[in-house]
Amino acid sequence: MTVNLDRFAQGLPDSQDVAPLEQCQACGREIYPGEDVYILDGYIIHATVDCLISFVKPGYMKIEEALGVQV
Numbered sequence: 001m002t003v004n005l006d007r008f009a010q011g012l013p014d015s016q017d018v019a020p021l022e023q024c025q026a027c028g029r030e031i032y033p034g035e036d037v038y039i040l041d042g043y044i045i046h047a048t049v050d051c052l053i054s055f056v057k058p059g060y061m062k063i064e065e066a067l068g069v070q071v
Helices: 048-055 063-067
Strands: 035-041 042-046
Touching: 035 063, 042 048
Parallel strands: none
Antiparallel strands: 035 042
8 A cells, every 4th residue: 555645645625525514694605614704793704804894884984974073
């Protein structure tokens, strides 16, 4: 029996054979083993800016409008 010590000989696991562990609460896509995630108030989301902004839904306005100041 020949042992191959090349760490790249077998390649990466086929992602189609791996079951998702969770579903992102921001985008709805599947989260697979090894992916980075954020946990916000007990919800698990992808560790991406898009998912974070989508989940948090921050308000966006000028400072004067936020403070109620007339310009």
